[in-house]
Amino acid sequence: MPVPFAQLGDAYDVIVIGSGLGGLTSANRLAYCGHKVLLLEYHHKLGGLATWFKRRGHIFDVSLHGFPYGMVKTCKKYWNKAIMDSIVQLKKIVFDNPQFSLATTFDKQDFTSILHKKFHIPQATIEKFFGTVTAMNFYDDQSMTTRELFEQFFPGRTDVHRLLMEPITYANGSTLDDPAITYGIVFSNFMNRGVFTFEGGTDKLIGLMSDELEKNGVTICTRSKVDRIIVEKGRVRGVEVNGRTIEAKAVVSNSGITNTIDNLTDKRAFSEVFLEKAAAIRVNNSSCQVYIGIKEQEYIPDIGDLLFTSTAPDFDSQELLDLRTRSKTFSLYYPKTRPGHNRYTIVASMNSRFEDWSHLNVEQYQQEKDSMISRTIIDLDRYLPGIQTQIDWVEAATPRTFNHYTLHTCGTSFGTKFEGLDVSRSIFKEVGGLFHVGSVGIIMSGWLGAINYGVIVSNDVDGYLRTLNG
Amino acid sequence: MTREEIKSLILEIIEDIDEEADFETLQPDKPLRDQLDLDSMDFLDIVMELRKRHQLQIPEEDYPHLASLNSCVNYLEPLLKNA
Numbered sequence: 001m002p003v004p005f006a007q008l009g010d011a012y013d014v015i016v017i018g019s020g021l022g023g024l025t026s027a028n029r030l031a032y033c034g035h036k037v038l039l040l041e042y043h044h045k046l047g048g049l050a051t052w053f054k055r056r057g058h059i060f061d062v063s064l065h066g067f068p069y070g071m072v073k074t075c076k077k078y079w080n081k082a083i084m085d086s087i088v089q090l091k092k093i094v095f096d097n098p099q100f101s102l103a104t105t106f107d108k109q110d111f112t113s114i115l116h117k118k119f120h121i122p123q124a125t126i127e128k129f130f131g132t133v134t135a136m137n138f139y140d141d142q143s144m145t146t147r148e149l150f151e152q153f154f155p156g157r158t159d160v161h162r163l164l165m166e167p168i169t170y171a172n173g174s175t176l177d178d179p180a181i182t183y184g185i186v187f188s189n190f191m192n193r194g195v196f197t198f199e200g201g202t203d204k205l206i207g208l209m210s211d212e213l214e215k216n217g218v219t220i221c222t223r224s225k226v227d228r229i230i231v232e233k234g235r236v237r238g239v240e241v242n243g244r245t246i247e248a249k250a251v252v253s254n255s256g257i258t259n260t261i262d263n264l265t266d267k268r269a270f271s272e273v274f275l276e277k278a279a280a281i282r283v284n285n286s287s288c289q290v291y292i293g294i295k296e297q298e299y300i301p302d303i304g305d306l307l308f309t310s311t312a313p314d315f316d317s318q319e320l321l322d323l324r325t326r327s328k329t330f331s332l333y334y335p336k337t338r339p340g341h342n343r344y345t346i347v348a349s350m351n352s353r354f355e356d357w358s359h360l361n362v363e364q365y366q367q368e369k370d371s372m373i374s375r376t377i378i379d380l381d382r383y384l385p386g387i388q389t390q391i392d393w394v395e396a397a398t399p400r401t402f403n404h405y406t407l408h409t410c411g412t413s414f415g416t417k418f419e420g421l422d423v424s425r426s427i428f429k430e431v432g433g434l435f436h437v438g439s440v441g442i443i444m445s446g447w448l449g450a451i452n453y454g455v456i457v458s459n460d461v462d463g464y465l466r467t468l469n470g
Numbered sequence: 471m472t473r474e475e476i477k478s479l480i481l482e483i484i485e486d487i488d489e490e491a492d493f494e495t496l497q498p499d500k501p502l503r504d505q506l507d508l509d510s511m512d513f514l515d516i517v518m519e520l521r522k523r524h525q526l527q528i529p530e531e532d533y534p535h536l537a538s539l540n541s542c543v544n545y546l547e548p549l550l551k552n553a
Contacts, residue, residue: 074511452511455514
């Protein structure tokens with residue numbers, strides 16, 4: 001259970017600001033390494049964007065969707081067996097757009113067969129493409145874009161580009177114009193064995209993580225918004241939270257790299273060169289979602305676990321971001337998602353720009369939300385005819401909603417573009433003891449990316465703390 | 471620590487990471503990554519464990535020394551001579 005704010009101590013080895021999956025994992029690893037850790041979260045729930053909410057007996061998962069198989073090993077090593085054992089495969093991934101319709105397990109073997117049989121790509125080209133993306137590392141040359149990568153292997157084949165790109169655009173917000181490595185690393189992670197999910201839902205996962213943190217001695221305090229990271233003589237001294245100073249030798253900010261630099265830390269603590277680099281960071285796009293709850297006792301046939309749908313003639317990264325995009329994914333949560341909780345929910349997700357929503361007045365905002373809900377139900381009706389009569393709850397989230405709950409700059413739901421990674425990785429060289437963990441550089445985003453990055457950063461923090469202690 | 475002890479230490483850490491790791495056919499002069507199912511995160515785990523158990527700080531630029539079992543032992547031998 002979270003500790004009441006009044007009961008917090010005056011000093012810790014490390015304070016972690018924010019409890020997204022990266023923050024949670026850093027806190028857990030640092031406690032495992034023997035440090036005294038305080039985890040501060042502004043919201044009343046842990047998890048950041050790995051979250052859920054309840055309405056009229058429904059439990060809606062916000063970002064569960066699906067992650068790569070690598071999550072099994074990662075959860076086993078950095079969390080525990082119970083968490084690992086709840087990971088199960090989603091076997092039916094569906095694509096439906098004017099260029100093609102198909103169902104796949106979304107792994108290398110099935111994709112090879114689809115690319116060969118359905119799209120008539122020569123076997124050798126497919127193998128060479130997989131060889132290229134599998135060998136990609138985050139420190140590789142970034143000059144090639146994903147568009148160039150696709151043109152190299154599948155010139156002019158916009159249908160193939162769509163098959164390869166669309167799911168990754170929803171997974172990490174990347175576009176055809178981002179560095180090819182941001183595509184290749186994430187795509188090959190999925191292709192390893194397919195798409196997996198967490199049986200029991202996000203609430204169960206975060207509950208299990210919270211238990212593990214407590215077992216390892218992490219002090220958790222929610223409803224605590226950090227106002228400022230205190231820096232003295234080039235080093236972190238602690239944080240100011242709810243009018244109180246709590247000291248720490250190291251601070252790990254999981255609050256977004258732009259927030260960390262622009263809003264939490266006194267800018268004078270950084271060098272000009274670093275601030276210039278930070279100012280050039282582009283945050284990634286945000287999302288819209290429509291949450292649909294199905295009446296109790298109603299049944300929905302298995303139309304797939306994850307549906308990538310579009311009525312746009314071609315794949316176009318800009319079209320996917322449009323306020324009235326014709327492209328969306330449906331995440332279908334059947335009763336198998338939460339065994340024992342016999343309900344169906346459907347979450348439609350779209351990529352979206354904050355600036356398209358931020359300027360709307362109250363009335364326009366409501367209208368756009370309502371119209372998005374209507375479009376979503378019309379789209380869903382193509383797969384589940386008559387669905388309208390089975391629904392007993394529907395509501396929408398926009399970039400403004402994401403901004404409200406996560407405080408992320410412009411409500412970004414995929415962190416930052418590639419340049420954010422270097423700034424995040426080097427912040428501790430600017431201010432001793434200040435670290436950042438979170439979705440940066442596209443490749444460190446998603447559930448698996450966030451957790452693994454939490455481990456990478458906790459290694460830096462542990463190294464720093466042990467140097468301090470001699 | 472002797473060379474043999476360092477070798478056992480490394481294998482013990484790898485076994486914690488992957489209990490199914492097969493050391494029977496492991497060639498000590500070949501990259502660990504090619505012979506065992508290890509990725510870059512696993513190497514980070516080895517670094518963290520060495521720090522935890524023996525207060526060793528291995529800078530990022532030295533990570534390539536951990537490539538094979540022999541190179542690990544060569545690199546760690548002077549660092550662990552009093553351990």
